[in-house]
Amino acid sequence: MAEFVATVYQNEFLPDGGTDVNAIVTITCTGAGTAGQSATGTVGSSTAGEIIIVDTSGSMGHETMEGAKDAAQAALAEIVDGTRFAVIAGTDSAFLAYPLVQDGPALAVMDAQSREEASSAISQFRASGGTAIGSWLDLAGSVFASVPEVTQRHAILLTDGENGEQPARLDAAIQRATGYFQCDCRGAGTDWKVEELRRVAQALLGTVDIIPSPSEMREEFRTIMQTAMGRGVADAQLRVWSPQGAQVLFVRQVAPTVEDLSDRRTTVNPLTGGYPTGAWGDESRDYHVAVRLPAKAVGQEQLAARVQLALGDDVVTQGLVKATWSNDSELTAKIDKQVAHYTGQVELASMIQEGLAAKAAGDGATATTKLGRAVQLAAETGNAEATTRLRKVVDVDDEKEGTVRLKRTVDKADEMALDTASTKTTRIKK
């Protein structure tokens, strides 16, 4: 059985009249098991479903198309026998490449034979036509819906180009898929839009990244599918209780990536909000919760938040965020190291994204300031990966001061890699 543990990092001491409580809550899952198997405990009746969605539009050059086929086949190899699966080929519309059915259940059960058949269907892919990501997501949703016993739904989506649909069409499709299946998105080459794919991945609780060269696709797909198969906990909800009269300022996932969950709140009860977290494997995720309380008298102690993880209706772990008013300034002045670290990392992510957006819009001055601040923050918070990526886009004069110059020529892939990786955070050494 999967076990969850919540750990709270905070400075609970507020000065006289202080109202805002910040805490980092780390939730760690161990013993998650394999996707689709822990729920029933019966071998061969997996509740997990996987769909591989491959862009087969005309923009996919020969090399990219061959790389994508190879990657999709590698992903098939990682899908555990018994798992329900399908393969979708995407162009101006979506085609169910495997299993070849017109109606009824559109997810095959993985075994040696179905893997072989799916593999050979993938090898038939030919690049032609446009890109309509919304229609691909809609078909994936219908395919999952055709097998109701599949309750853990995950897809991998690979594209190489900009979506050809009206933005509203894609948004509507994203909305239909949100909360129904999870989707990791990958962009091949440099002709796709980071912002577009990030929108899909964020809504569908997945990751987004660039695969600059076709040779890297195979490994990337293998890794994604391995991770998905290791998620033995199908779905979980983060819950934040706050006292009557309090205001939850925000709830953010801050590790392994930054995701603002505040807008995804659903009401569990009048004092408790629920936030989707998707499936869990053996992993740790950090959440930053900020709550505003009515100030109380010095010496008073109260609970500012209960941060819980719930599987269905069962709360499996809980962290307590506290508030104690004190007039000991030595206690109240301290900012918790974790809170400070992640506050910096969240600003780093937005500085990178805003800096790159300004650069793309031709606003060099804003881009230089924002990316300079990003360089400074990456150094301060010890995010070496971000520092490396930033240095491919800017020349750094003074890391401490954040003084940088935009490079004259930048590899487009490096810039996109900086963008996609902007939300990845590093953990503080505990």
Next chain:
Amino acid sequence: MTEPRTCPSCGAAAPGESNFCEECGTALSADVLVSGAPTTPAPEAGESSPIEDMDSGPISSATTNHSATAAQESAAPVACASCGGSIGPDGYCEQCGVKALSPRDHFREQPAPWVAGVCDKGIRHHRNEDAMATSASPDGTARDRRAVLVVLDGVSNTDDSQVGSLAGAKAALAALTVPFPDGLGTDGSRVAAVTHVLTNAVKAAQAEVVAAATPEAANPASATFSAAVLEGDVVSFANVGDSRSYWLPDSSPGVQLSVDDSAAQGLIAAGMPRAEAESSPQAHAITKWLGQDSEEPTPTVGQLRITEPGWLLVCSDGLWNYASEPAQLVEQIRRTGTDDPAALALALTDYAYGQGGQDNITTVLARIPGPVLVHNADPTPTSKEQPHG
């Protein structure tokens, strides 16, 4: 909760059973949120007082007394003192988040209308190591009136002092519930007999404080002791350490009955002014206490005859730290302007909170409406006697 109420903050009518004002959001038991300490409702009928069930109070810090943990689980859920919400298994209110006071952290007693006490954790300490025990005859104006007021203050850097102090207070009360013997009928032998009973009460408390810790405990439980017994018009008192008893008459100057066994008292005895002595660095170092590391603690004992109406107060240093001189206590009592010992005990606890609440606060009071006996043979009040001073 059905009588019509108004919001204490904005004055809006607050119908129904809501805990918060629908206009401004103020908690409708708002006095509770504004003031500090006395937020726990007095134990309701049928609810056991912690004195009856001393093991049930949640103990917040590490404890070596394992008997305390089992009963704690079964403690019935209590309503939040602030908003009336239910208390979660994590010990905080599920509605307003206020930390629930355990029955051990704040409890009240009122054995008769004229005798009451409040024993409270205070602000700074993590648990309540003070304890009290009281008993009283029903009528404070009767000739055979009798009241027993006991306070023990567990020493905070020792293990399980909160267990030892409560058990000790209970044991001392049991030893003091029987009327004092008259001895041979002479004043001297009556005093000796009373001294003997008070000394036995200290011994009984000592046995419980010692039993609270295992023999191998590194910091065995220890506690101070202060008791006052009113029988008719005579107050008999005893103390070990620095918990105090005071006689605070309505119109004459008040007196501190007990004599601290403390470094500060040593300095006062040597001629230092009280205020200076009590604020000296070692002022709170006590020179006598109950516990394993104290053999046969002998109380300082005395008697006083009541000749006018007033208050008999037994308290821990959590209160007198903020009002050591009898006159200061009298000032706080006058400010309250009540004759109700329960209300006054709460008000004095509130006062200590307002002053910082640095320590556990125990305030036990008897309202004495004046003498009930006629003393032809003895026109002058018996002065304080201290056979064991």
